[in-house]
Amino acid sequence: MANTLRPEDARRPSAKAFLELATNERRGKLKVFLGMAPGVGKTYAMLSAARALKREGLDVVVGVVETHGRSETAALLDGLDVLPRRTVSYRNRTLMEFDIDAAIARRPALLLVDEFAHTNAPGLVHPKRYQDVEGVLQAGIDVWTTLNIQHLESLTDVVERIAGITVRETVPDKVLERADEIVVVDLPPEDLIQRLKEGKVYLPDNARRAMDQFFQMGNLTALRELALRRTADRVDEQMLSQLRRQGIEGPWPTAERLMVCVGDDELAEPVVRAAARMATALKSDWIAVHVVQSEREQTDRGSVRRMEKAMRLADRLGATTVRLRAKDLTAEVLAYAKRNNITQIIVGRSRPQLLDRWRGKSFSTELVAEAAGPSVTVVAPDAPLAPLSSPWHLPDISEFWSGGIAAVVAVAGGVIAGRMLEKITQLPNLSMIFLFAVLVCALRFGTYSAVAAAVLSFLAFNFFFIDPRYTLTIASPYELFGLLIFLVVAAATGGLAGRLREQANATRERAEATQALYEFSGKLSATTEIDDVLWLLAAQSAALVKGKSIILLEHANELSIAGGWPPDDTLGTADWAAARWAHRNGEPAGYLTETMPSAAFQFRPLIASAGPVGVLGVVPGDADEALPSATGSALQSFADQAAVAIERTRLFEQAAKAATAAESERLRGVLLSSISHDLRTPLASILGSATSLRQLGDRMRKQDRADLLATIEEEATRLSSFVSNLLDMTKVETGLLDIRRDWVDVADAVRGAAARARKIFPARHIETVIAANLPLIRGDAAMLEQVMFNLIDNAHKYSPPESVTRVSITPATGGGLHIRVTDDGIGIPPEALNKVFDKFYRAHVGDGRAPGTGLGLSICAGIVSAMGGTISAQSPIADGKGTEISILLPAGEESVSTETSPKDTA
Incomplete structure (x- = not known):
């Protein structure tokens, strides 16, 4: 079934046209007042139209306007807001330039910027004013500007042929093509010349010189035609764009x-x-x-x-x-x-x-x-091109002298070698010696040296080895023929060898660039740390350009120096401005570019899939030469690959942080589950006992009421212990644990903890062994007693009721004290020994009591560490069971002996 075109499809708008329209909507509108020459009234027309909009209430600001002493133009500035100029010192002169930063900060609805092709003073952000205007347009501000047709880049040679002048200040054609509107300010050549004579364009002396050189009838007529043609082409292009947006059918011309x-x-x-x-x-x-x-x-x-x-x-x-x-x-x-x-x-x-x-x-x-x-x-050129006299380029001064001296030395060596061989034997082909000298010069010093050596060999062989000797005359015709053949062969062989040397050097340079790119790619693929990526990029880039490099990365929306070769942590003001511009716009900036060429570094953006991550700056070893195309391509490949690697390492870091966050979330869930269970049990007991007392108190026996009150007290104590452990753990983790540094008798802390445990667990057996003459330590007695109680409680929880919990204190080897808490319980699995001091970790089910939060040993480890000690676990200790918790505490600065009984059991 054949496809038919519906009427609505025939008027479907062009997607490309809509895409262009959407792109232009995000930037300001550019209107260009175009004239054929100075003095036609471009600035006057622009100011007049701007004043009309000002009267309608539009916010109009003058960024820069040059009146050139014309009173009519200057009068139009009255009533308009004019931005202050930016002062720039250059060669003992103060120049007044357009301030792009002030214009963007002011953000008017319409900005007037005169002389679109103006060249800025060195040191500013952009070398050209049209680049300043582009920055203002990117900020969403409408701009009106003025331009003469001779300043278009593609027309400079035409203008030079028409008017005989060289145009220094130019604007690329693509900038004018992006203008939203072009207004031709037209004036007949006769009227312009009359204005010039009346002094309305230039001062009298300047006007006379202008009339003699540029402002001639033929020149102005040709320039007027150029301006009108270019504007007509632009209007035609705008009409086609409008037709495409409206979906009106062609026929469209086939694209060339x-x-x-x-x-x-x-x-x-x-x-x-x-x-x-x-x-x-x-x-x-x-x-x-x-x-x-x-x-x-x-x-x-x-x-x-x-x-x-x-x-x-x-x-x-x-x-x-x-x-x-x-x-x-x-x-x-x-x-x-x-x-x-x-x-x-x-x-x-x-x-x-x-x-x-x-x-x-x-x-x-x-x-x-x-x-x-x-x-x-x-x-065709304006004048015939002269033919080249030879396919070889003229050498520079250093090549001239080195190659010439080498040719003289090589031929002299050939003469000496030939004379010595003549004394030893008669050789019919001594010319081969000189051919060898020519080849040596060609391979070592190039084509020019080879040709020089061939000519010198021709003369030397004739002078020293062909009869009559020591003259340049030749007796036999065949000798002349052979000598000429030798000259041709020597020159051709030397030239070919020299060309081969030059081609080999160029091939070697390309091979070096390719090898550097290969090595860079191989090394980069194996890096996982961002520091390794930056060091590799800096070193390889510096080696590629035979100069130095620097890398700046974005952190918190600002660039900072992240590496360089050789290492450097400083940049000049111009370099910082070029780096920020390259990063912001995603285009090269700095040395040997169109943007801020006064900078020492040439910066290239590091663009990854998610956007720019930084910039790479290089300074070539030969600062007077632009980077060869092969080197520039390799450098750009370095930047692209490094940007991907930097993004990859950051993704690794983000993945690690995400995994850590997920683990934290899991632990948070475990904590909430554990705490909710641990807190719910005592709260349920307290709530049930309190409810029973409130509802049945008068009808209950006295003993039952006492039991319920005891339950409330016991569960409240347990609840208080849970909350206390959580608070202590929080203090340990945040570093807010307040450890006093008093003199502490460890024996007293152990006795206090044992007594507390005996009171709470009267049925359990605790044995303490305390050595005599123990030194005092610096620490917190209350905290230390809490540690010992937690350890005793933990030993009770994981050992049989009839077993004995032993606590011993002995002097440690090298000073300090060694505390051991041992039990005869089920012990700790080997794989759990390194985890028992972690938060919320529980290796076994306890003695039947409700399980704790798993924070007791974690709190002990934190307190002991804060007091400068260490804690460890060992299991089993005897017959495949039992656990020993060991604590090493350092001694204080002064030791005080304490008389202690060797054994205290209960």
């Missing part, structure tokens, strides 16, 4: 996909800007691709810098940047274009190499000839 090939020559940036303009005009996504030949490594630092700068420019302009490696550049570019459905390829006219000139081919011409799907646009 552009790809720009980024090289490493002077044409790289103009090609990127041209691609950005085309992508904006076509409203399409675009990709910036740089392809490196597998057998040829780029070692020229200038070329690498140009390529990296162009790729960063493409990223700022909204492109997706991709780096590829291939043997055949043309085939790889076309294959990538086919895989990614590219419809247009933009490439710069290739710089002709010597071989390319002989063949009549270059990369751009081959791409045009072999493209069988996408259209190819070749961007």
Whole structure:
């Protein structure tokens, strides 16, 4: 059955359009007053519209407005709230800048920020004012701003060709594309020139210079067309978005996909800007691709810098940047274009190499000839590019001297070796010695040194070994031919060996980065402690960038230094600001980035699945060079893996805390169950006896009433003991147990506990053995007596009624006292010996009395520990039964002898 389209489906709104709308609702609205040149009235128009809203009751605040001495503009500021500027000292000058913090703290409904492309003074949070505006928009504040068309990043080269000026302050095109509204402030060029002549734009001297250079009719007409075209494109895009949100059917134009090939020559940036303009005009996504030949490594630092700068420019302009490696550049570019459905390829006219000139081919011409799907646009330079004289880059000064000296030394060594061999034997192939010297220079010092050694070997071999010797003339034609062949072979062999060395060095660097990533991943997988993760990340990151690193983690919504290599616990103000920005926005910040580049560290966020957990900061060993792409990718992999590991360790900690909480909850349940049972029994007895006395007191016999009163007293005493034990245990656990440090005669404490036990348990037998001349100890007599009573009570509970409980006190070896409480009971299982002093633990059923709370021995252990002693249990002690509880108490500072009977039994 065929599917039919219902009418309501035909007008179904686009999900993507609604997603974009929802995203924009969370941020402030941006309105840009766009003009073709200074003086057209952008600021005047913005202030006039703002004053109208102010009269309607809207909270309008001026963040920063530059009047440039224009009285009409300055008059419009009257009646508007103006934020104070932020003062910044720079090179003995005081600069007044926009204060983003004050603006966000004020939180107006509408904020006016003039000169969108302005460059901030060094040391502020953002290097550009448009980044300040983005921060204000993220805070949910609407912003109006002004911009001239020449400040768009993709148009700077066009403006330079039109007006002959270099634009220093630029705004990425994607920032303007995110604007909610663009208002063109238009003025005919003739009227603008007239305003300039009347002194309404610049002072007279500046006005004359401006008219001679920038404010010319042709320049202004071209800039006016650029502004109107860009605004028309923006209006068309807004209309399409509105149609998508309303679900109105197309037909929609098929989306174009552009790809720009980024090289490493002077044409790289103009090609990127041209691609950005085309992508904006076509409203399409675009990709910036740089392809490196597998057998040829780029070692020229200038070329690498140009390529990296162009790729960063493409990223700022909204492109997706991709780096590829291939043997055949043309085939790889076309294959990538086919895989990614590219419809247009933009490439710069290739710089002709010597071989390319002989063949009549270059990369751009081959791409045009072999493209069988996408259209190819070749961007031509303003002036013809000079061909390269050789495929090798010129060496720097250090390479020049080291390579040249090495070539001279190697050839001189070859001459000496050849002369010595001539004296020993006649060799027809002495040229091999010089070929060996060329190879040594190539493998050790590179291509330049090899070529120099080949030329020197050519001259030295002719001068010292070819007749007539010691001249540069050659007698035989075949000798000349052989010498030329030697020069070609030596130069080619040296060049190939030098290229092989350069490729080996680059391969080694990539292998080192890969090996570091492999080792980091392996070690990271075995770490379970967060300190190990941080140490590993800091050490490996510092080794990767050949510099230093620092790690900051979030605690209580604030970053703090958690590790670093080498260890460091300080950061500058700019570094702290960059770290917080990177953590808050989830993007790199600091050194060699677009945000706070004055910072010493480059910070990368550590983002886990639940969000950012901290930042990683690095300082490259070579501070003058940007991180290579391979190193940057490996560093980002370090950060991503470390963030996951940090999150994993924290989850382990949370799981452990959850297990502890669950165990605590279980123990709490056990405690409540035990206490409820232990308290319910005496309370039931008390309640029953009291009820019987109240209801039947007069009719009961005197003896029965006495028994009930005795029951009430006994159960109340038992209840008091339970409550006392709970309070004592709470004091022990919280450290609030008040232990006095008085002189205590342990013998008296033992006698008091025994007497108390005999009174409560008259049928039980207690035997005390107290040695003579016992020293006094420092402690609490009442607490010690409570300990002894608990131990005697525990011994009674788990031993037969006819057995004897023995208590002995003897001097301990090394000083102090040794107290033992033994019984002849059933004993304690071996596996329970380490648990009997735990809370709520009961090994056996007692003597028939209601079970206790399991706190008696725990309280004993806490009191003994507070008095500086130790307590332990041993079982069995004789014939497989019996238990002995031993206490060791330290002696006091002074010993006082006490005369005590050797044995006191009852």
